[in-house]
Amino acid sequence: MNPRAKPLRAALAGVFAIGMGGPLAHAAAPCSPCSPRTRSNPSAEKKNPCAARNPCAAARSKVDPRLVTRPKGTKLATGERAELLQLGESLWKDTKLSTNGLSCNTCHQGGAAFQNTFANPYPHYVAMAKEQGGLKRINLDEMVQFCLVVPMATKPLGWDSKQLAALTAYTADLQKTFRPAQAGKSNPCAAKNPCAPKANPCAAK
Numbered sequence: 001m002n003p004r005a006k007p008l009r010a011a012l013a014g015v016f017a018i019g020m021g022g023p024l025a026h027a028a029a030p031c032s033p034c035s036p037r038t039r040s041n042p043s044a045e046k047k048n049p050c051a052a053r054n055p056c057a058a059a060r061s062k063v064d065p066r067l068v069t070r071p072k073g074t075k076l077a078t079g080e081r082a083e084l085l086q087l088g089e090s091l092w093k094d095t096k097l098s099t100n101g102l103s104c105n106t107c108h109q110g111g112a113a114f115q116n117t118f119a120n121p122y123p124h125y126v127a128m129a130k131e132q133g134g135l136k137r138i139n140l141d142e143m144v145q146f147c148l149v150v151p152m153a154t155k156p157l158g159w160d161s162k163q164l165a166a167l168t169a170y171t172a173d174l175q176k177t178f179r180p181a182q183a184g185k186s187n188p189c190a191a192k193n194p195c196a197p198k199a200n201p202c203a204a205k
């Protein structure tokens with residue numbers, strides 16, 4: 001690689017910025033959702049308009065465990081099972097649920113991104129919940145909230161909302177047919193960690 005390439009490009013960018021001051025001056029940093037540019041530097045993430053839309057930046061950040069821990073005394077909404085499952089399935093595929101264009105299905109299609117722990121009865125240990133929320137064990141409804149807050153960069157649903165009950169019911173149904181061997185196999189996009197630099201489904205966007 002030519003060691004001069006970078007400074008040269010930087011210099012050129014500078015020239016364009018001064019010389020044109022127009023749209024080109026701003027063209028340097030594309031909003032690639034998982035671009036390394038928005039990853040490494042936490043203060044850059046704060047200022048960077050792309051950062052909020054970066055599922056991988058979000059997926060690496062720490063989360064306040066209170067956001068994803070069911071408050072004592074709250075219960076999931078109840079409803080007819082068939083109705084909950086139907087609503088759950090449509091929410092599962094709904095990108096409007098997130099702030100970054102992802103749906104649950106984007107990452108979990110065909111069992112993708114689920115680790116072997118998904119086969120265990122809840123509550124159980126989930127690596128991501130431990131690493132980013134400090135939680136030793138997590139319930140299924142809490143895990144739904146966790147994925148909403150962290151990879152989908154949005155607010156948790158109301159603990160007694162029909163939506164949370166529906167997504168939890170639908171995910172519980174998926175769990176029944178989940179086999180650990182599925183983890184990472186069924187989907188070409190399924191990496192152990194979807195935000196790992198090597199097998200990064202976000203990089204394609």
Ligand code: HEC
Pocket residue numbers: 055059092102103104105106107108113114115116117118119125126127128129140143144147148151152167171192193194
């Ligand atoms: C950007 C990708 C991404 C999106 C979008 C996403 N998840 Fe996840 N999810 C993950 C990853 C990665 C894991 C695995 C965490 C681990 O095992 O450490 C996971 C784990 C889970 C688990 C726990 C599996 C276990 O081991 O018990 C559940 C349940 C889950 N997701 C549900 C959802 C639901 C419901 C949605 C939509 C509201 C969703 N996820 C959206 C990436 C995603």
